[in-house]
Amino acid sequence: MPFAMRSAQQxxxxxxTTASRHTSRRAALAAAxxxxxxxxxxxxxxxxxxxGEWQYSAGIPLEKxxxxxxxxxxxxxxxxxxxxxxxxxxxxxxxxxxxxxDVRYKDILFGSTGEGFGVNVLQGQNWRMSVAAAYDLGRRxxxxxxxxxxxxxxxxxxxxxxxxxYVVSKDFxxxxxxxxxxxxxxxxxxxxxxxxxxxLPGSNETFYWFAGPSVTFADSxxxxxxxxxxxxxxxxxxxxxxNASAGLKSAGFGITMVYFVNKHWFVSADGAIKRLLGSxxxxxxxxTKTGGVCDVSINYQF
Numbered sequence: 675m676p677f678a679m680r681s682a683q684q685x686x687x688x689x690x691t692t693a694s695r696h697t698s699r700r701a702a703l704a705a706a707x708x709x710x711x712x713x714x715x716x717x718x719x720x721x722x723x724x725x726g727e728w729q730y731s732a733g734i735p736l737e738k739x740x741x742x743x744x745x746x747x748x749x750x751x752x753x754x755x756x757x758x759x760x761x762x763x764x765x766x767x768x769x770x771x772x773x774x775x776d777v778r779y780k781d782i783l784f785g786s787t788g789e790g791f792g793v794n795v796l797q798g799q800n801w802r803m804s805v806a807a808a809y810d811l812g813r814r815x816x817x818x819x820x821x822x823x824x825x826x827x828x829x830x831x832x833x834x835x836x837x838x839x840y841v842v843s844k845d846f847x848x849x850x851x852x853x854x855x856x857x858x859x860x861x862x863x864x865x866x867x868x869x870x871x872x873x874l875p876g877s878n879e880t881f882y883w884f885a886g887p888s889v890t891f892a893d894s895x896x897x898x899x900x901x902x903x904x905x906x907x908x909x910x911x912x913x914x915x916x917n918a919s920a921g922l923k924s925a926g927f928g929i930t931m932v933y934f935v936n937k938h939w940f941v942s943a944d945g946a947i948k949r950l951l952g953s954x955x956x957x958x959x960x961x962t963k964t965g966g967v968c969d970v971s972i973n974y975q976f
Contacts, residue, residue, distance in 0.1 A: 723758045724948035724967040726888035726928035728851040728869035730788030733884065733930075735839040735849055738781060739800050750776045754942070754971025760818045762900055763950060763960035768817075774942070774971045790835055800841040808833040812860050813900070821961065824911030828899055831859030848872045849886075863896025865923070871930075883931040892954075894920040901957035918953040925949055943970045 737744065752774035760766045778784045784804075785791045792806025812828040837853040853867045871886025897918035908915040926948035934940040949955075950963045 723756075723762075724926055724946045724965045725758075725944060725969075726869050726871075726886070726926055726946050726948075727853050727867035727890075728849070728871050728886060728888055729928050729930050729944050729946065730786070731837075731839070731851070732871060733882075733932075735800070735802060735841050735851075736847055738797075738802075739841055739844060739847075742799075744781070746780050748776075748778045748975075750774070750973050750975040752942070752971045752973030754969055754973075756967065756969035758967040758969075759965045761813050761822065763954070763957065763962065763965070764818055764821065765961040765965075766818055766821075774973055789837070790833070792835070800843070801839060803838045804836070806835045806837070808835050808855070810857055810860050821959070822911075824909075825903070825907050825913075825959065826910075829860050831857045831861075833857050846872075857896070861896045861899035863899060864893045865896055866891040871928075880934045881932070883929060885927070885929045887925070887927050889925045890923045891921065892923045894918070897921075897923065897953060901954045901959065903958060913958045916956075916958050918957060922952045923954045924951055938974055938976075940973055940975070941970065942973060944968070 754772065754774055756770045756772070757767055758770070760768050772787070774787060776784075776786045776788070781794060781797070783793055784806075789804070790806035790808030792804050794802045794804045796803040810831050810833050812830045813822070814827050815822040815825060833855050835853055835855045837851065839849060839851045842848045842850075848870060849872060850870050851868075855865045855867070857863055867888060867890050869886060869888035871884045874883050874885055877883060897920060901916070901918040903911070903913045903916040905915055907913065926946055928944065928946035931943045932940055945966070945968050947964065947966045950960060950965075954960070955963045
């Protein structure tokens, strides 16, 4: 899902002065800032997948730093497809098609298929804190009847997300993001996602990419819902009884890329890999500890 930029290591103008190199790099950052708010499709954005949580908003906190004078209203719409595991820990994959929507007003209100619908409650030049309403699609037994039969469903549920982002500096555009999510229904649990990313060498005015790691922690309610097996579920499913405990759930690494066809149309792509850890990795319902995801979308910005 959704700033062309030249990294500090990129040497596109070897004969120019230091000042001209900085000017070129900042111009590239500003030129692409408006594009980075466009995110890849997130038909199941809040349902666990190998995608890093930072990838839902990749590049957005850099906009204000490199191009503070932005239009009051910005909108990007698109459609895309995602190839991901049928459920967290599954070794079977399926294809999903969904919308890509990102609308922002005065750097205050936002509505996004990745971040949810919310408001930036506190912010500075290189940081912001937001509160948003999101939605978790849960897990259905029919996602994989042969593996999930007898475990019941994790019902869809609304969520509250509290997130914060911080950019180190213009010359070193490393972004840190933390997001804490509470589900009201479904797992009735908390998750904490911590990640970091930065632009990679080779980025320019029409193409840019980001990469970075992430880790996820979860409380006992969440872990038991997604990875535990109660006595009743054990009898119905044949899996051994298992109590999943709170703690580190997973760690992963992701890459997000955007290519501009022209000033309105662009293509966005994400790839990520995630490794289940802790009690999640030892759950009897897990078929594989390592999963990946790939998605591509075509978007139009107004």
